[in-house]
Amino acid sequence: MELIINGTTHQVDAEEDTPLLWVIRDDLGMTGTKYGCGLAQCGACTVLVDGQPTRSCVTPVGSVAGLPITTIEAINEDPVGRRVVEAWVEHQVPQCGYCQSGQVMAATALLKENPQPSEEDIAASMVNLCRCGTYNAIAAAVRDVAQG
Amino acid sequence: MNLAALEHFPLSHRWPINLTRRGFLGASLGALVLGVLLPGGTARAQGAVAEAKPGTRVPAFLEIRPDGTVLLKSPFIEGGQGIFTAMAQIVGEELDADPSRFVVECAEPGSDYMVVGGRRLTGGSFSVRSSYTTMRGLGAAARQMLLQAAAGRLGVPVSELTTEPGKVVHAASGRSIEYGELAAEAAALPVPEDVPLKAESDFRWIKKPVARLDVLEKSTGKAVYAIDLTVEGMLQAAVQHAPRFGAEPGAIANEAEVKAMKGVHSIHRLPGAVAVVADRWWQARRAVETLQVEWTEPAAGARFAMPADFSSDGFRATLAAASGPGVAAESEGDSAAAMQGAARVIEATYDAPFLAHGQLEPPSALARWNEDGTLELWLPNQAPEMFQQVAAKAAGIEPEKVILHSPMLGGFFGRHFLYEGASPFPQAIQLAKAVGRPVKVIWSREEEFLRDALRPLSLARFRAGLDAEGLPVALEAEAVGEGPIGRWFGRKPDAADPSVVEGISGKLYAIPNRSIAHVPVESPAIIGFWRSVGHSMNDFFYETFFDEMADAGQQDPYELRLRLLADHPRQKALLEAVGELSGGWKRGPFTAEDGSRRARGVAMASPFGSEVATIAEVSLRQGEVVVHDVWVAIDPGSIVNPAIIEAQVNSAVALGLSSALLEEVVYVDGAPQARNFDGYPILPPDRMPRVHVRIIESGAPMGGIGEPGLPGVPPAVANAVSVLTGQRVRSLPLSKMQFSATDI
Structure with a gap:
């Protein structure tokens, strides 16, 4: 099947029910997208599918064939994504960093859809787990981009 | 846990593989057993003869590259606590090198890195407090070596030289030399002892909110964790653990059927687990979870056997x-x-x-047997020498033949010390041996919840x-x-x-x-x-x-x-x-x-x-x-x-x-x-x-x-x-x- 990831088309030989996450990581070797739980609980695997934040660990690859998929590897190619990364650096958000690819993707999806999110909007969209508890820094960075 | 509690650490780990003392802490171990921790965290022991005092041999820690960047081998592993940045600040302060020019990685096993009261571990909130003076001294010694090298180059006494971040300066003649140009000469000099440390009032970086070195890579998906690693020819493995600790795999009802699943290379019985090795991890996982395994009751006297009627209530x-x-x-x-x-x-x-640790990176281990008889391992750990020793026992080789890499940790909170049955590296070692190729084992989150040390x-x-x-x-x-x-x-x-x-x-x-x-x-x-x-x-x-x-x-x-x-x-x-x-x-x-x-x-x-x-x-x-x-x-x-x-x-x-x-x-x-x-x-x-x-x-x-x-x-x-x-x-x-x- 054909996967369009970060603007590049890849021919992939995988069972249609293989989670998108593992095709991205193992078949395509892009390891910025993380495996955390495999159950759509934590959000470390968040990618954008047609602009929507999507938990790739429970997304069958066959269901997204032909759709534009964005991963963290292309984050700086998106103007909003670039601003999100800048805010993440400014606020020194990451600690262990393992969840942060997913957090940055979720923030980028939110801010592309809604450039001026309210506190409620931020709370409703930024739901990925972080075991290091960087939540306050994440919220501050998202607010910064929204006001920027 | 206070610093005195360090006395309880690696000396007598109750790992099932009969740990000998030899090799782990070197020849001084016998003396260290009798040792006491003196104020300042230095282990002294009766009759202890140190070869090189840990934390003093500059070339073991520092490499100043021609472009002026500084590679620092950290005794401690980074897992979110900011220790790589703190090490760069502490060493950079005395070396007079900007922490932002540092590249920090976790040092391989070795006696040079035993800077936690003569031991090495990342835990107990010990890292900075146990090594602060040692690491400052290391930076100060390195700076002194650079000054000496510059004195030779410029033909002036050391006393006329000073430093600015990243360079030696001879103010009288207006000349300066970048550290990167002096590094090779400086590294060949003997390491000076007891170089005076800076006065706190002269601190440029210590006590300042210096930016973390790893934030950009962690914000762009570029940080590499053990779970992300690949080596050539590698296969991947998933496991199914015995539901209760101490139980062993018995009959497998559908082995042939699972063996025929796409991508499956082989099926293995391991201590307390079954494993599937496959081309891709998802194939391995699906296959191993399809296996219908009969688990035997734990043998009489099995260590830490989980009773069938155990409940937390x-x-x-x-x-x-x-x-x-x-x-x-x-x-x-x-x-x-x-x-x-x-x-x-x-x-x-x-x-x-x-409580479970719940660090977001599930445990993994990558093992590769090299042609020269060495075993190379990449695995999350908080104590490289301890893991090296136990891995050597598991592999049946001498510890010095185990090349251990310690990648950045996706959270730890105590998860990555040695606990019996709680780490996938013995499985990776055994599987890599069995299939004759490098193998990476990843535990699913479900297997992690089953084998976490609580x-x-x-x-x-x-x-x-x-x-x-x-x-x-x-x-x-x-x-x-x-x-x-x-x-x-x-x-x-x-x-x-x-x-x-x-x-x-x-x-x-x-x-x-x-x-x-x-x-x-x-x-x-x-x-x-x-x-x-x-x-x-x-x-x-x-x-x-x-x-x-x-x-x-x-x-x-x-x-x-x-x-x-x-x-x-x-x-x-x-x-x-x-x-x-x-x-x-x-x-x-x-x-x-x-x-x-x-x-x-x-x-x-x-x-x-x-x-x-x-x-x-x-x-x-x-x-x-x-x-x-x-x-x-x-x-x-x-x-x-x-x-x-x-x-x-x-x-x-x-x-x-x-x-x-x-x-x-x-x-x-x-x-x-x-x-x-x-x-x-x-x-x-x-x-x-x-x-x-x-x-x-x-x-x-x-x-x-x-x-x-x-x-x-x-x-x-x-x-x-x-x-x-x-x-x-x-x-x-x-x-x-x-x-x-x-x-x-």
């Missing part, structure tokens, strides 16, 4: 039934007599559950005697259970396990008659170190009981703490600081601006050489505890990076609150009931409070940072909840409690 009852007096941990005055003479005696029993379930009984004024005159406590130090490093029969009693013993309140004991009861579950170890539950027990004492004596709990700390100016000042930070102590209940009824609780803790005072403000919403604000005043004596400290306090508050509100590993019939975050919720973003931090440098000996922010949070929250609801909180997590009044 049953174990809690076992602890409650275990009577004292136990092994004395602290004894002062005559508590029995004081209790008899008390105007009033109160007592209460507290407990806290098993924070022990623990219980403590308290009694306090109050005088006629309502002041405590006697306190007796029994901490019941088993701790990870005793489990993995041994406990003498007549000694309390510090990881069981810390936080109940060592309190500074002026209660003249005290008796604290450890009542040992072994845990059938595999237990481990969990951020702040015994303090993670004991400060909850003690500081919550303190409020019960205060209420029984009709004292305000904040004022009573101040009064009982009158002779401890450091702690008293800290308590006053957190009161001020929170806008002045008020217990409540009171009505907040949004109309909600709220209350505040306070707690003190003395963990890991630091002092901490915490206040939390709570309300109830639909019967659920909401924590609005947490104020933390922390005194680590002296500091390196205030921004990292603030981040670590935020992180510790989050984990402490998560444990207080939500977390509990429940065992029924020998098996953990939750196997993923759906059944074991951890703190989500919408339950994170605002966190306010004040750092105080009292000038006391440097304490730890990674863990100390945690222990005060559960008791501060519990005390606030008790004020608000009138219900005592004696068992965690709070999600178990039904509050009689909601939305008060």
